[in-house]
Amino acid sequence: MSEENRFKVNLRGMIDILSNHLYSSPDVFIRELLQNGTDAISARKLFDKKFSNGTITIEPKIIAGKKTIIFSDNGIGLSYDEINQFLAVIGQSSKRDIITGRISEEFIGRFGIGLLSCFMVTNEIRLTTHSAKTGEYLEWIGTPDGIYKINHLESCPDGTSFYITLNKNSEEYFEADRIIELVRYYGLPLPFPIMLKTEEGSQRINTVVDYNSDMHDSIMSFGKDLFGIEFMDYIPLNSPTGLFSGVAYILPYRIAATAKNSHRIYLKHMLLTENGSTLLPEWAFFVRCFINTNSLRPTASREDFYEDDTLEAAKEEIGECIESYLMSLSKTKPDILRKMVSIHNLAIKSMAIDNNELFNIFIDYLEFETTSGIMTGSQIRDFDEPFTVAFQIDKFKQYSPIFSAQNNLLVNAGYVYDDKLICNLIDEYELDATALDEEMFLQTLEDIPLSEHSEYRNFLDIANETLIDFDCQAEIKAFQPYELSALYIMDEQAELFRQILHAKENSDSLFADIYDAFAEEIDNHHTTTLVFNSENTLIQNLKNISQAQLTNIIKILYVQSLLLGHYPLRNNEITIMNKSIEGLINGGILK
Amino acid sequence: MIDGFEIQKRYESLPHGELRLQAIKNAIALADAEKDYEFMYIFRSDLMSESELYGDSFQAFLTFPEMIKIFDEHEEELEKYKHDYIWEFKWILSDCEDFYQVSKTKAYELFAEFRKRCERYGYSLRPYYQCLYHFEKACDKQAAKKAYQQFILAKRDELADCYACELNAMVDYELNTASMGRALETAYPILSGQVSCTEIPDVTYNNIMHRYYELGDFEKAEEYRKKCYRRISKNSSYLFIIGDMLKLYSKTDLTKGVKLFEKHLDWVFTSKNPHSNMKFYMGAAAVFTKLAQKKDEVKLKLPEKFELYKADGIYSTKALAEYYQSKALDLINKFDKRNESDFYMKEYNYAME
Numbered sequence: 001m002s003e004e005n006r007f008k009v010n011l012r013g014m015i016d017i018l019s020n021h022l023y024s025s026p027d028v029f030i031r032e033l034l035q036n037g038t039d040a041i042s043a044r045k046l047f048d049k050k051f052s053n054g055t056i057t058i059e060p061k062i063i064a065g066k067k068t069i070i071f072s073d074n075g076i077g078l079s080y081d082e083i084n085q086f087l088a089v090i091g092q093s094s095k096r097d098i099i100t101g102r103i104s105e106e107f108i109g110r111f112g113i114g115l116l117s118c119f120m121v122t123n124e125i126r127l128t129t130h131s132a133k134t135g136e137y138l139e140w141i142g143t144p145d146g147i148y149k150i151n152h153l154e155s156c157p158d159g160t161s162f163y164i165t166l167n168k169n170s171e172e173y174f175e176a177d178r179i180i181e182l183v184r185y186y187g188l189p190l191p192f193p194i195m196l197k198t199e200e201g202s203q204r205i206n207t208v209v210d211y212n213s214d215m216h217d218s219i220m221s222f223g224k225d226l227f228g229i230e231f232m233d234y235i236p237l238n239s240p241t242g243l244f245s246g247v248a249y250i251l252p253y254r255i256a257a258t259a260k261n262s263h264r265i266y267l268k269h270m271l272l273t274e275n276g277s278t279l280l281p282e283w284a285f286f287v288r289c290f291i292n293t294n295s296l297r298p299t300a301s302r303e304d305f306y307e308d309d310t311l312e313a314a315k316e317e318i319g320e321c322i323e324s325y326l327m328s329l330s331k332t333k334p335d336i337l338r339k340m341v342s343i344h345n346l347a348i349k350s351m352a353i354d355n356n357e358l359f360n361i362f363i364d365y366l367e368f369e370t371t372s373g374i375m376t377g378s379q380i381r382d383f384d385e386p387f388t389v390a391f392q393i394d395k396f397k398q399y400s401p402i403f404s405a406q407n408n409l410l411v412n413a414g415y416v417y418d419d420k421l422i423c424n425l426i427d428e429y430e431l432d433a434t435a436l437d438e439e440m441f442l443q444t445l446e447d448i449p450l451s452e453h454s455e456y457r458n459f460l461d462i463a464n465e466t467l468i469d470f471d472c473q474a475e476i477k478a479f480q481p482y483e484l485s486a487l488y489i490m491d492e493q494a495e496l497f498r499q500i501l502h503a504k505e506n507s508d509s510l511f512a513d514i515y516d517a518f519a520e521e522i523d524n525h526h527t528t529t530l531v532f533n534s535e536n537t538l539i540q541n542l543k544n545i546s547q548a549q550l551t552n553i554i555k556i557l558y559v560q561s562l563l564l565g566h567y568p569l570r571n572n573e574i575t576i577m578n579k580s581i582e583g584l585i586n587g588g589i590l591k
Numbered sequence: 592m593i594d595g596f597e598i599q600k601r602y603e604s605l606p607h608g609e610l611r612l613q614a615i616k617n618a619i620a621l622a623d624a625e626k627d628y629e630f631m632y633i634f635r636s637d638l639m640s641e642s643e644l645y646g647d648s649f650q651a652f653l654t655f656p657e658m659i660k661i662f663d664e665h666e667e668e669l670e671k672y673k674h675d676y677i678w679e680f681k682w683i684l685s686d687c688e689d690f691y692q693v694s695k696t697k698a699y700e701l702f703a704e705f706r707k708r709c710e711r712y713g714y715s716l717r718p719y720y721q722c723l724y725h726f727e728k729a730c731d732k733q734a735a736k737k738a739y740q741q742f743i744l745a746k747r748d749e750l751a752d753c754y755a756c757e758l759n760a761m762v763d764y765e766l767n768t769a770s771m772g773r774a775l776e777t778a779y780p781i782l783s784g785q786v787s788c789t790e791i792p793d794v795t796y797n798n799i800m801h802r803y804y805e806l807g808d809f810e811k812a813e814e815y816r817k818k819c820y821r822r823i824s825k826n827s828s829y830l831f832i833i834g835d836m837l838k839l840y841s842k843t844d845l846t847k848g849v850k851l852f853e854k855h856l857d858w859v860f861t862s863k864n865p866h867s868n869m870k871f872y873m874g875a876a877a878v879f880t881k882l883a884q885k886k887d888e889v890k891l892k893l894p895e896k897f898e899l900y901k902a903d904g905i906y907s908t909k910a911l912a913e914y915y916q917s918k919a920l921d922l923i924n925k926f927d928k929r930n931e932s933d934f935y936m937k938e939y940n941y942a943m944e
Contacts, residue, residue, distance in 0.1 A: 256604035282825060299784030306784055307792075312821055346606070393613065416610040423894075435895070496863075499653060507656030510700060515653075517692040568620065 026120040026170060030179070031186040033071045033162060035270055036115060038190060040075020040160060044132055047076055056190075058183065059197040060174045067166045067174040074159035077131040083140055083150060118162070119144045121170035126163040128156035180205045188226075189292045190269045211236045211247040223249040226264065227288050232343075233336055235325040237291060243314040246291030248284070248322060254343050257285050257350075266292040267305075278305045281319040283351045286344040291318075323351065323358055330361050341365040349417035353424070363425060369396070369412040371404045377425055380411065386432040389413045389422055394566040395436055402487070405480030410436070438489045445477035448534045455543050456534070462547055463532070466554045470573075471497075472528040474554075482535040488561035490528040497522040498567070505571045530558055549587060552580040593621050595630035599637065607645035608827070609861070615641060628665045632658060636675055643682045644789055645828050648689060649863035655683050673712060677750060680705050684722035688729065689866035691925040698726060709750065717745035718752060721760055728767075729926070729934040739764050755781060755791035762795055766802040774802070793822045797832045800839065805941070809843045827858040830867035837874025838942045841881050848878035853891055860896055869922035869935065876915035877942040883908035 034056065041054035059070040118125050126141045137156045142148035172178050176198055183194055183205050194206040209222035211234070223231050231249040238245055255261070263276040269292055276289060279296075296314060297306040305311050326348075329337040341348055341362060349366060352359040363377035370380070380387075388403065390396035393414035403410035411433075413422040426433045434440075448456065456476050463474035471494075479487075490498070497519060504515040532539050542550060559577040562569060598621065602614035615638045622630040635658040642650035662669050662676050684705055687698040706719050720742035727735035742760070751757060758781055765774035780786045781795045796819035803812035816836055823829040833855045840848030852875055859871050882889060889911070890904050899906065899914055923935040 257606040258604060304784060307818055307821070309817070312817075315821075350606075416606050416608060503653040503656065506660060508660070510697075510704060511656040514693050514697055517694070518690075521692070566617070566620075568616070 026117075026173075027182055027185075029117045029121050029164070030173070030182040031270065032115055032117045033164075034183065034187040034190070034194075036160075037071070037073030037075060038187070038270065040073045040077070041192060042075075044074075044076040044159075047132055054192040055195060056192070057195045057197055057202070058179055060176065060179065063163070063165070067171050069164045069166065069173060069179070070161055071164065072157065072159060072161040074157070076133065077129045077159055078138065078140075079131040079134040079136050080138060080150065082131070083129075083138065118164055121166055121173060122164045123167055124165055126165075127160055128153060128163075129160040130156050130158050132158070184226075185264075186271045187269060188264070188290075189266050211245075212238065219247065223247070223288075223290070226290060227262070229288070231288075232339065233333070235287070235322055237289065237318055237321045239314065239317045239321075241313070241317065243295045243310065243317060244291050244293040246289055248287040248289045248318075250340065250344075251286050251288065252343070254345075255285060257346060259285065261285060261288060263289040263291070265289065267296065267298055268292075268294050272298060272302065273304050275304065278307065278311065279315060279318065281315060281322070281351075283347050284319070284322060286340075286347040287322070289318075323355060326351075327357060327361055338365060342367075346417070349421060353417055353420040359421070359424060359428075363421065366421065368418055368422065369415070371400050371408070371410045375411075377421070380422075381425060381429050381431065383409060383431075385409065386434070387411060388436050389426075389433055390436040391419050395438075398487075398565045399436065399441070401481050401484055402479055438491060442475070442477070442489055442529065442531065445479045445531065448476055448478055452534065459532075459543050459550070462550050463530070463554050466551050467530060467558060470528075470558060472530050472558065475529055475531045476534050476539075477531050478534045479531075480535065482533065482537070485533055485536040485538050486557045486561045487531045487533070488528070488558070488565050488567070489531060490565075490567070493522055494528045495567075498528075498570070502568055502570050530561060532557075549584065552583045552587075555580040556584075593625050593627055593630060595622065595627065595633060598630075599633070602637075607641065609646075612638065612641050612646060612650060628661060628668060632661045632665075632669055632672060635661070636672070636679060639679050639682065643679075643686075643828075645826060647828065647830070647862040647864035647867060648682070648686045651679075651682060652686050652690065655679065674749060677705075677708055677712065677714065680708065681718050681722055681750075681752075684719075685725060688726050689864050691865055691922070691929040693929075695730070695929060695931065702726075714750040715746040715748045717742055717747060718750050720745055721752065721757070724760070724764070730930040730932050736768070753788045755786040755788040758786060759791050759795045759798070763798050766798055771802065771806070774799070793819060793829065793832070796822070797835060801835050804835070804839045804842070809839065812839050813843065827861065828867075830855070830858045830862050830864070831870040833858070834867070834870030834872070834874040837871070838877050841874065841877035841942060845878060845882050845885070848874075849882065849889060849891070852878060853893065856893060856897065860894070865922055866926070869919060869926060872915050872919035872922065873935075873939055873942055876912065876919045876939075879908055879912040879915055880943060883912045 037056040041056075044051050045054065053074070055074055057070075057072045059072075061068050061070055115125070124141060124143050126139065128137070128139050130137050137153040139151040139153050139156070140148060141151075166173055173182075176196060179196060183196075187194065188206050189208050190206055193204045195202045196205045209219050211219050211222075219234055220231060223229070223234060227249065229249070230252060232252045233250045235248040235250070237248055261276060262274045263280070264271065265273050265276060265279060276284070279291070280287075280289065293314065296311055297308060298304070299306050326337075326340075329340070345367065348358075348362050352362050352366070363381075366377045367374045368377070368380065375383075387409035389411045390399060391413050393412065396410060396412040396414055399410060411422060413419040422433075425431065460474055460476060467474055472488075500515050500519045500522070504512050504519070507515065534540065542553060545553075555576050559569065559573050562573065595618075598618045602611055602618060605611040605614055615634055618634045619631065619638065622634050635654050638654050639651040639658065642648055642652075642654070658676060658679070662672065684698075684702060687693045687701060693701070702719065702723060705722075706716060709716055709719060720738050724735050724738035724742055727738055739760075747757075752760070758777070762774050762778040762781070765777055775782070778795060778799065781792045784792075796815045800812045800815035800819060803809070803815065816839055819832060820836065823832055833851065837848055837851060840851060855871075859868055862868055886908060888905050889908050891906055892904055893900060893906075899910060919939060923939055926935050927933055
């Protein structure tokens with residue numbers, strides 16, 4: 001006997017909500033069917049303690065000339081009352097109920113809203129079901145126009161079988177490869193067999209390696225199969241408190257810290273998210289993880305984890321797993337350690353700044369830029385002379401030639417994490433190092449001999465007069481490399497003042513007044529100095545030229561030294577340089 | 592011609608913070624040298640984002656007028672970025688709160704300019720009122736209330752903040768005017784993880800934490816402090832939140848307060864945001880003032896650049912307390928003077944109780 005009924009809701013509207021607002025793609029119908037089957041099997045286990053062979057079988061089959069997927073579980077099945085009850089829930093619920101989780105997981109997973117996602121790929125859902133509780137054999141057929149029929153059957157297989165006749169646009173789901181891909185994506189770690197039945201036979205498609213006991217090669221092969229990458233190595237992720245289990249695979253190539261990694265993070269064996277940012281430590285961007293958790297809470301939208309103490313504990317434990325593996329690498333696989341450091345330099349640096357043990361293990365291998373080329377932490381540690389550290393990349397670049405020429409070591413700590421690591425290295429090993437202080441540096445440059453003072457007096461007077469408009473003073477020193485004619489030195493306050501002036505020049509009156517207020521606060525004693533090099537041939541020749549020519553050249557040297565120091569130029573400075581060059585050329589032509 | 596997109600890709604692969612900021616500045620220099628107006632604009636826009644979301648907003652404040660000038664001078668070519676620059680103008684309005692150097696008069700002029708541009712392009716004034724509400728909170732409660740009411744009534748369009756940020760603004764308002772229960776109910780979509788964005792729920796957690804702290808419910812405050820800290824502990828643009836957490840610790844756990852201070856003092860040295868600095872100084876003043884009542888000295892590992900640096904790491908708690916009281920009060924007075932209120936002095940007094 002069959003009964004025709006109508007859904008007590010705008011079913012089309014509900015399908016629209018699901019497909020356009022809740023589900024990102026029709027692929028999810030596989031997820032919903034998997035969830036449905038999982039819940040049915042779990043329910044049967046609770047009902048029947050002897051039941052232990054839960055299985056889901058998926059069979060793509062041509063039925064009446066149409067491509068159909070038969071999705072079967074041998075779970076608890078549905079009774080007549082249950083079918084109607086769930087449909088009543090669909091009728092009364094709203095999108096808010098879905099989002100806020102007012103409708104429980106069970107309803108979503110079992111014959112309920114989630115199932116309606118199938119209407120994204122079919123125009124008819126047909127199922128047969130045998131209720132383990134009531135013994136009823138039923139057939140249910142529903143269509144998107146809101147009509148459904150329930151028939152009583154003589155018999156049907158245990159559990160529930162869904163017959164999804166694919167519409168024209170969804171025939172891709174008939175392909176075995178596509179089914180395997182989606183089942184593995186959404187439900188790979190499900191703890192019972194998911195069988196794909198084809199003409200060739202049946203095969204289990206959700207086999208997961210045992211990452212605690214299986215052979216290394218099998219685990220690596222599993223990772224390659226899962227992510228399509230030949231990884232460098234793997235790290236078993238075993239929570240001591242049972243919060244999660246899984247494996248982290250180490251990428252064989254460098255990856256940006258900000259790159260979006262695709263992990264496979266499962267909650268109760270069903271995919272929750274590919275995004276690891278909530279669960280994994282920030283520095284773990286060099287791994288891809290396959291993790292299952294049964295203990296963490298999802299957000300109401302079920303797209304990520306709810307942030308609570310348990311999540312925090314899980315995150316810490318994952319971090320500890322990775323850290324302890326890295327610590328063991330130094331003893332068990334030093335070659336992999338070296339390779340890892342060279343490829344994942346940044347990730348390791350970011351870990352090492354907060355973790356003393358990792359710092360101690362890795363610092364020897366970590367690389368830093370210096371005036372003696374790239375040096376490892378151990379080389380810097382073993383450097384037995386005083387050295388200087390530049391905490392800004394531009395300062396390092398600006399002063400490198402001088403330090404090199406003087407055979408003094410300058411270490412670049414301007415890159416991210418390097419500043420802390422270098423400071424830790426200096427503190428830990430009590431190294432004789434000082435921060436680059438430009439004022440102090442100036443004092444270390446050699447004074448010119450007393451006998452040359454008078455030769456340069458006129459030069460310096462004119463230079464100071466010329467540079468007064470640039471808020472800069474002139475000095476003459478002797479330093480290597482002699483090719484460097486002048487060096488521009490600016491302290492932090494002066495740099496800030498310059499930035500503000502630059503901004504003011506490029507703004508309208510609305511902002512110009514604001515910048516005046518900022519500029520007023522800068523300490524008046526900020527210093528900028530243009531240090532001329534008495535060892536440089538050009539500077540030596542400038543002692544004897546005319547004032548007009550000297551003024552032009554000083555302006556050119558001033559702007560040139562700004563450019564060498566990577567300082568942004570103020571509006572007038574390029575113009576001044578161009579005019580000065582013009583002046584020189586004209587002077588040369590007219591001679 | 593420069594390959595601007597390739598340059599952009601390169602700096603986008605860098606971690607957020609000073610390194611990326613410097614890379615973008617280099618990109619700007621390249622674009623300026625080539626007079627590539629589009630990338631002169633794009634790189635400056637990226638600099639603004641980086642400075643606002645991962646820095647102290649100071650660079651953004653310096654860059655914005657240049658960016659507007661480039662846009663205005665090449666409006667026809669850059670018209671497609673109209674929405675972006677107006678959006679970034681919103682950030683500048685928010686920055687007015689943080690920089691006391693922007694007088695109230697100037698701030699209102701900026702608001703007026705923003706309003707003019709919104710009206711010119713047909714945008715709703717919803718974000719204008721939202722920003723005005725935030726600005727007036729520390730100045731004039733009545734004006735803040737009025738601005739908020741106008742914010743709520745104005746139409747939402749593509750210039751409005753994301754839903755998460757707007758909801759946060761509503762929660763913020765209710766925390767200060769309605770009951771805690773009501774504020775938490777409004778905050779439910781944020782707290783349950785349904786809505787989020789770059790700054791939410793971080794800022795929301797802090798707002799709730801701060802309100803519980805003000806109400807004396809330190810247990811609840813600590814609950815939200817924990818949720819907040821795990822999200823913000825590596826982002827120096829949240830220096831002001833560290834300050835709020837220090838204030839909480841000054842009343843609950845001085846040992847943890849000292850540790851937090853030690854861990855984040857570095858952030859102050861690179862911050863040019865006076866509001867954030869003020870909050871940190873306030874928190875530090877509260878911690879060390881209370882600590883000085885219990886012990887004379889404390890052992891700390893602080894960077895050499897710290898003004899009171901001691902090589903042996905032993906610091907007088909009284910000296911630290913006085914130092915931070917002085918620094919805090921200096922900025923508090925400047926902000927309250929600009930705001931024509933005693934908003935921050937009241938906050939300071941409660942912290943010192």
